[in-house]
Amino acid sequence: MKKFLTILMCVFMLFSVAACNGDEGGKDDGPIVVGCLQDLTGPTSSLGKSVLKGVEDAIADINAKGGINGREVQLKTYDTAADTTEAVNAYINAVTVDKVHVIVGPPIANIVNALKATTADYTVPMITLAVDPKCYVDESGKLYEYLFCAQPSTVTQGSIMATYAIKEAGIKTIGVFYTQDNSYSVGLVDPFLNTAAELGQPVAEANIIGYNSSETDVKTLIQPLVDAGVDAIYCPNYTKPLILIAQALSDLGYKGKIISGLDGAPAFNTQFGGDCSNLFFINNIDVYEEKTAAMIASLGDSVGAPNKYFLGYDSMQMLGEIIAKVGTDGAAIAKELESYSYTGLTGTITMDPETHMPIKSTPMFMYTYDYQTAVMLKKYPEE
Amino acid sequence: MSLQILVNGIATGSVYALIAIGFALVFNILKFSNFSYGATMTVSAFTAYFLVASKGFGLIPTLLVSATAGAIVSLFGEFVGFRRILLNNSPTTYFFVSSITLATLYEGLVTIKVGASFFRYPDFFSVSTLNFAGTVISKSDIIMFIISAIALGILAVIIQKTRIGRALRAVSFDREAAQLMGINSTLIIQITFVLSGIFAGLAGCFLGIKYTLTPTLGSLVVKGFISSVIGGLGSLVGAVVGAMLLGIAEAICLKIFGSGWATIVTFAIMLLFLLIRPQGIAGSNVQEKA
Numbered sequence: 001m002k003k004f005l006t007i008l009m010c011v012f013m014l015f016s017v018a019a020c021n022g023d024e025g026g027k028d029d030g031p032i033v034v035g036c037l038q039d040l041t042g043p044t045s046s047l048g049k050s051v052l053k054g055v056e057d058a059i060a061d062i063n064a065k066g067g068i069n070g071r072e073v074q075l076k077t078y079d080t081a082a083d084t085t086e087a088v089n090a091y092i093n094a095v096t097v098d099k100v101h102v103i104v105g106p107p108i109a110n111i112v113n114a115l116k117a118t119t120a121d122y123t124v125p126m127i128t129l130a131v132d133p134k135c136y137v138d139e140s141g142k143l144y145e146y147l148f149c150a151q152p153s154t155v156t157q158g159s160i161m162a163t164y165a166i167k168e169a170g171i172k173t174i175g176v177f178y179t180q181d182n183s184y185s186v187g188l189v190d191p192f193l194n195t196a197a198e199l200g201q202p203v204a205e206a207n208i209i210g211y212n213s214s215e216t217d218v219k220t221l222i223q224p225l226v227d228a229g230v231d232a233i234y235c236p237n238y239t240k241p242l243i244l245i246a247q248a249l250s251d252l253g254y255k256g257k258i259i260s261g262l263d264g265a266p267a268f269n270t271q272f273g274g275d276c277s278n279l280f281f282i283n284n285i286d287v288y289e290e291k292t293a294a295m296i297a298s299l300g301d302s303v304g305a306p307n308k309y310f311l312g313y314d315s316m317q318m319l320g321e322i323i324a325k326v327g328t329d330g331a332a333i334a335k336e337l338e339s340y341s342y343t344g345l346t347g348t349i350t351m352d353p354e355t356h357m358p359i360k361s362t363p364m365f366m367y368t369y370d371y372q373t374a375v376m377l378k379k380y381p382e383e
Numbered sequence: 384m385s386l387q388i389l390v391n392g393i394a395t396g397s398v399y400a401l402i403a404i405g406f407a408l409v410f411n412i413l414k415f416s417n418f419s420y421g422a423t424m425t426v427s428a429f430t431a432y433f434l435v436a437s438k439g440f441g442l443i444p445t446l447l448v449s450a451t452a453g454a455i456v457s458l459f460g461e462f463v464g465f466r467r468i469l470l471n472n473s474p475t476t477y478f479f480v481s482s483i484t485l486a487t488l489y490e491g492l493v494t495i496k497v498g499a500s501f502f503r504y505p506d507f508f509s510v511s512t513l514n515f516a517g518t519v520i521s522k523s524d525i526i527m528f529i530i531s532a533i534a535l536g537i538l539a540v541i542i543q544k545t546r547i548g549r550a551l552r553a554v555s556f557d558r559e560a561a562q563l564m565g566i567n568s569t570l571i572i573q574i575t576f577v578l579s580g581i582f583a584g585l586a587g588c589f590l591g592i593k594y595t596l597t598p599t600l601g602s603l604v605v606k607g608f609i610s611s612v613i614g615g616l617g618s619l620v621g622a623v624v625g626a627m628l629l630g631i632a633e634a635i636c637l638k639i640f641g642s643g644w645a646t647i648v649t650f651a652i653m654l655l656f657l658l659i660r661p662q663g664i665a666g667s668n669v670q671e672k673a
Binding site for chain 1: 387390395494503505506518519522633634637641645646
């Protein structure tokens with residue numbers, strides 16, 4: 001045993017030496033190290049890879065202009081695999097071993113919820129795309145100092161979707177079908193219901209169905225809403241369950257509308273593969289805006305979820321501006337970020353120091369599809 | 384930089400050690416891998432959260448309640464899931480099936496209670512990190528390491544220095560012979576499950592602090608299993624050594640290969656052990672027993 005253990009320890013030491021090699025972050029005069037913590041291999045990897053590509057392109061653009069205050073920006077990539085344990089381990093590795101200065105985090109609420117308390121242990125700002133406001137506060141409602149979001153919250157988005165459905169699409173009866181073990185999905189339910197009630201069309205309790213993501217028989221679960229003959233079913237779910245829901249509704253002969261969250265945006269259409277004309281979804285980008293349209297065209301098939309690409313790009317550019325202004329000190333970056341206003345590809349993102357999320361004036365857009373082609377319907381807030 | 388990797392690895396390894404030791408305790412006695420151990424961790428951690436932590440009590444009460452809950456759940460599992468199989472001298476496969484069934488049951492019950500939401504223990508420490516010459520150490524990691532070491536030390540004393548420990552070792556080597564020598568093997572097995580449950584409670588609580596509380600928390604039992612394989616299934620010392628090596632290996636792999644590959648490399652290490660040294664680090668002694 002002793003001989004074997006000795007050999008094993010030698011192997012470990014060799015690997016440890018190998019692990020010592022490489023670039024070191026954390027220096028005041030060296031490169032600025034940016035961590036990008038995304039799901040690159042798990043079930044939400046199409047979103048994570050899109051964010052990463054946006055961050056990569058933003059860094060390439062920043063470095064092409066001479067870096068930040070003459071310092072090169074280096075990217076370190078970390079894979080959460082959509083797993084909370086992997087995410088926490090990767091985060092700790094990023095801040096303690098690679099000594100990243102800032103992190104662009106994932107668009108997955110469950111992961112950010114798992115990471116949030118750990119961010120309090122280290123003075124490294126992380127800007128994520130998870131829209132559930134609970135991701136940014138502790139049990140007592142106190143904000144996590146170093147954690148931010150670059151897109152409007154579930155409160156804003158849920159309210160916009162209900163407003164559009166009732167005031168613009170003329171929908172009278174609505175069912176709700178959400179994933180009750182998903183923080184993002186749950187977070188989008190109440191704002192939608194509250195707005196619907198305020199607009200005089202409350203959703204009947206019997207037409208609200210929550211289910212666990214492990215359930216496989218979606219048809220049986222959603223059948224009561226089809227039987228109720230609702231005009232639209234609100235489905236704030238991730239892309240994969242949304243595809244299953246759309247397929248199940250199609251199989252059940254449902255003729256009404258589906259209202260989805262951000263996950264109804266492309267790549268939903270290509271992954272679903274069929275006619276998506278009965279789907280309304282919310283999005284961060286105006287695909288008709290000249291620069292955005294040109295970038296989407298140039299990206300081609302390299303990005304699965306264009307809205308996440310643009311959010312990743314804007315998040316990185318915003319962090320770049322702030323670092324140029326205040327340097328790489330984590331506390332200084334966090335303080336500046338709290339009320340920062342940045343105009344990028346997704347519009348003007350103005351952070352709210354009370355929530356660490358953008359204020360309501362940050363633009364969002366309602367869309368539908370013409371078969372497979374996304375068609376913008378309305379911009380919010382209205383101008 | 385390597386010191387930071389080592390610190391991160393040991394911090395993770397110390398929690399893995401708690402998982403592995405509870406896992407190894409049952410394997411030592413009954414010669415099967417108790418996969419309900421993971422779900423026991425989950426139930427214990429959530430029990431402590433709802434009864435104690437969420438009401439503002441500190442770390443120590445939370446750990447005590449979690450350990451107690453673990454012991455009770457583990458003892459319940461022994462009675463419901465394994466006692467009859469043991470008395471009937473049924474094949475080991477039955478133990479395995481029963482442990483999987485119990486795990487599914489526990490996890491399902493927790494899911495119904497918490498709706499698969501995410502929970503976090505409140506912050507137990509006012510100062511979160513310490514910095515020693517550029518090496519950042521989380522205070523919670525230090526506390527977890529110390530408590531893990533104390534728990535493992537107490538277990539070592541119990542096993543090596545007490546009558547119960549001697550009886551436990553006797554039963555692990557040959558249950559029937561021990562029975563003939565006047566040892567109440569059923570009682571010893573119950574005690575083993577209680578000890579294993581205590582470790583499940585501690586591990587569950589620590590995992591909840593380090594990561595987050597979810598109904599699938601117990602899936603981390605796989606780390607304990609890998610640690611046990613590396614250390615030598617059934618060997619308590621091997622389990623601790625294996626857990627530490629696994630924690631450090633993961634930290635090194637994270638640095639060299641990145642987080643996506645780290646898990647794959649970890650499993651590759653386990654397969655390598657099964658291929659070239661199936662008895663693990665502990666060696667031939669365990670192989671004879673297993």
